Amino acid sequence: MKIIAEFKDFLKEYKVVGLAVAFIMGVAVTALVKSLVSNIIMPIITPFIPGGAWQEATVALGPIVMKLGAFAGELLNFIIIAFVVFMIAKFVFKEEKVTKK
Secondary structure, eight states: OHHHHHHHHHHHHTTHHHHHHHHHHHHHHHHHHHHHIIIIIHHHHGGGSTTSOGGGOOEEETTEEEOHHHHHHHHHHHHHHHHHHHHHHHHHHTOSSOOOO
């Protein structure tokens, strides 16, 4: 029974449950943001991309083909998620300006 008590202490000391909840929420937010970018934002941008298929937009430099459409979608996902994390941190820490400490 001592091992169970040690395990409970481990969970409390390292806040494993809170970390698990944050991980699950992160996965859910990522899926939501990917859907936002793919289904709402990028279709608005699509008419401005030659050919209209933003996910298939490529640039060819000789034998090198770069898939800029897919990269642009992932970059937009990252920027939105990073901004949401920034806003959450700002709200949680209730600071007017996030500074280095």
